[in-house]
Amino acid sequence: MPTKAFAAQSATTPVAPFTINRRAPLPTDVEINILFCGVCHSDLHFARNEWGMTVFPVVPGHEILGRVTRIGSAVTKFKVGDLGAVGCLVDSCRTCSSCKSGLEQFCMGGAAFSYGSPDKHSGGVTYGGYSENIVCDEQYTLKVPANLDPARAAPLLCAGITTYSPLRKWGAGKGKKVGIVGLGGLGHMGVKFAHAMGAHTVLFTTSPSKGDDAKRMGADEVVISKDPAAMAKHASSFDLIIDTVSADHDLNTYLTLLKLDATMVLVGVPPNPQPVHAFSLIMPRRNLAGSLIGGIAETQEMLDFCGKHNLTCDIEIIRMQQIEEAYERMLKSDVKYRFVIDMASLKG
Ligand code: NAP
Numbered sequence: 001m002p003t004k005a006f007a008a009q010s011a012t013t014p015v016a017p018f019t020i021n022r023r024a025p026l027p028t029d030v031e032i033n034i035l036f037c038g039v040c041h042s043d044l045h046f047a048r049n050e051w052g053m054t055v056f057p058v059v060p061g062h063e064i065l066g067r068v069t070r071i072g073s074a075v076t077k078f079k080v081g082d083l084g085a086v087g088c089l090v091d092s093c094r095t096c097s098s099c100k101s102g103l104e105q106f107c108m109g110g111a112a113f114s115y116g117s118p119d120k121h122s123g124g125v126t127y128g129g130y131s132e133n134i135v136c137d138e139q140y141t142l143k144v145p146a147n148l149d150p151a152r153a154a155p156l157l158c159a160g161i162t163t164y165s166p167l168r169k170w171g172a173g174k175g176k177k178v179g180i181v182g183l184g185g186l187g188h189m190g191v192k193f194a195h196a197m198g199a200h201t202v203l204f205t206t207s208p209s210k211g212d213d214a215k216r217m218g219a220d221e222v223v224i225s226k227d228p229a230a231m232a233k234h235a236s237s238f239d240l241i242i243d244t245v246s247a248d249h250d251l252n253t254y255l256t257l258l259k260l261d262a263t264m265v266l267v268g269v270p271p272n273p274q275p276v277h278a279f280s281l282i283m284p285r286r287n288l289a290g291s292l293i294g295g296i297a298e299t300q301e302m303l304d305f306c307g308k309h310n311l312t313c314d315i316e317i318i319r320m321q322q323i324e325e326a327y328e329r330m331l332k333s334d335v336k337y338r339f340v341i342d343m344a345s346l347k348g
């Protein structure tokens with residue numbers, strides 16, 4: 001089925017109209033008419049080939065939410081008219097130890113991500129959510145709680161799960177001091193989740209103007225990371241720090257804020273390697289870790305947690321045609337706090 005989309009044809013050309021083909025739903029597939037798609041910084045990294053792994057043309061977008069329009073004959077989880085959502089994962093082998101333990105993102109056969117992955121159906125690559133519709137196996141399609149505003153819920157599919165998962169794994173909760181580095185798409189959800197989980201939540205930001213918003217979202221304290229005296233006050237005091245920064249920055253200044261045996265988790269992916277001084281980890285014994293989105297069951301758990309706590313993202317709605325402008329603002333850390341594309345704009 002020919003489908004309207006927006007794609008980047010090369011690292012140096014803007015994301016622009018493009019037609020892709022979607023398969024007709026197979027027995028276990030769900031077809032979703034996309035209402036909203038969030039704009040993740042990874043979309044920008046990919047469109048501009050900043051990680052050197054993009055297959056062009058690329059149709060970005062992995063914060064996909066819409067209405068089910070058709071279902072395959074064997075689908076049981078969805079009916080036509082339901083809300084459905086697709087995040088970063090659209091398929092995996094389902095049999096390896098990672099898949100069996102709900103960690104499909106680490107599938108040993110290679111998970112299929114929403115865009116730029118080999119597509120076993122078309123023989124080409126997968127195309128993401130900057131498009132009219134998507135067809136996805138029901139096992140990789142998520143349910144959206146009815147009380148959540150659909151536009152504000154869309155970014156939960158990546159920004160939400162990517163911060164929820166490490167906060168859960170490393171035990172954010174009552175009695176814990178948790179730092180979130182960067183108040184962008186991921187960071188603002190990190191602040192909301194850490195607060196909702198009961199942790200003492202501290203935001204590190206390079207943008208003093210974001211302080212009031214961070215407090216409204218649940219930060220107990222806001223630290224301007226460019227102020228060495230303000231940073232020094234928190235030396236060796238954190239149980240957990242989640243670093244969401246997309247650009248080159250000094251990891252050591254945050255590592256030294258961890259207590260004994262505490263962990264800093266990288267979720268942001270700066271384009272270049274970031275040097276770590278051994279002493280930042282040695283004294284006192286500290287951990288540096290990384291985390292990638294979350295598995296399908298945990299993504300559903302996160303959405304249900306958001307339904308229960310009435311948590312959604314702070315967004316600015318844009319038209320598909322404004323995508324390059326949105327990318328430029330993202331590069332200037334000027335996002336309040338996630339751009340979401342109203343996909344109706346694709347039609348006219
Ligand atoms: P974003 O909305 O652009 O937010 C990034 C934030 O980082 C900015 O708002 C800014 O916050 C801070 N920042 C930017 N430049 C900085 C600098 N030079 N020094 C210190 N702080 C800086 O991006 P996002 O969509 O949240 O994504 C963040 C990163 O996570 C990206 O690299 C993305 O590819 C990656 N990501 C990873 C996963 C995963 O599974 N691991 C999933 C999704 C995204 P302040 O203004 O508050 O300083």
Ligand code: ZN
Nearest residue numbers: 040042158159
């Ligand atoms: Zn993302």
Ligand code: ZN
Nearest residue numbers: 093096099107
């Ligand atoms: Zn697998």
